[in-house]
Amino acid sequence: MASEGSDRRLSAAVKIVVAGGFGVGKTTLVGSVSEITPLRTEELITEASSGVDDLAGVEQKSTTTVALDFGRITINQDLILYLFGTPGQNRFWFMWDELARGALGAVVLADTRRLDTCFPAVDFFERRGLPFIVAVNCFDDAYRYGTEEVRMALDIDPHVPVLLCDARDRESTKQVLITLMHHVMADARLARTR
C-alpha cells in the first residue's frame, strides 16, 4: 500500500523503540550503540488539536514541540536500523502511535528508583501487541533489585524478558538489543504457528 511509488534501489529501514520515563537514560542507551551522535527531530503540535491531524482553522492556538531523539545502526548495505527514544512527557501519547507503527519491538528502560514511570510504556506495548523487553538501567546510587522483583512490581508476563543493564555501556546495550531481537523472533515464530 504505502510502498506504491516507493523505490527498490534504496536500502530499507527498520526501527526499534526505546521507551521509559523522563531522565531514565533512553538517549544515553541509543547513543552507546549509534554510529551517529543521537539526533533530535521535533514535531510541532497545536495544544488544541493534540491527537488530531488537521490544523485547519486553528492557526490561533498555541503550538508546542515534542522532541524525539534517535540514532542509527547500518546493519548491511541493504538495511538500516533506527533506534527511537519516546518523548519523556506522557501527554504526547499520540506520538507513540507513529513511533510504534511498524516497529520491530521495544525496549522499556526502567529506573528502580522510579519504577512507576515505566507503567504507561509497559501498558502501551502490551495493548498494542508489540513485543517488548524490560531493561533495568543500573544507576550507581540505586539499590540493585533483582530482575524477578522488577517483574513482579511491574506485573509483567513470565515470557517477557527482564534484564539489568548499564545504558552507558556499549556491550551492555548490545546485550539488551540482542535479548530484544531473540524475543521478537520467538514472538514471530509463535505468531506463524497460531
Place this chain on the structure above:
Amino acid sequence: MSTGTEAWFDDPLVRPYAVTGGRTRSSQLGLDLITLVVALRTTAEVDLQPEYAKVLQMCQQPISVAEVSAKVDLPLQVVKVVLSDLITQGVVIFRSAINPAHEAPSQQVLQAVLDGIRRL
C-alpha cells in the same frame, strides 16, 4: 561576543508552515520517520525556494525523513510536506519502511538485524 541580538536569529524568521504554504498534511505517500529518501538532482539543477533547496541538499545521499528533519532543523510535519512535493516533482525518490504495520517482519530481516547488532 555573545549578545542578545544573536538569539534573535536562532529561531527561523519564517513561520514553519509558511514554508509549505500552510499545508500540514503530506499527501498520500505515507512518508514516516524512517522512510528513506534520496535526491535524483542537485540543488544547482532545480530552481527551488530556500527551505526546499536545503532539504534537497540533505538528500544527496540516502537518508531517513527523521534525519532530514533533524539536520535542516524543521519540524517533521513540514519536512514531510516538502519531501512529498519534491517526490511529486520527480526530484527525490523514496523507499517506505520495510515493515508496514499490517505485515509481520520476515525472519530474514529479523536475523539480519540480530547479526548486525552482534557485529557492533
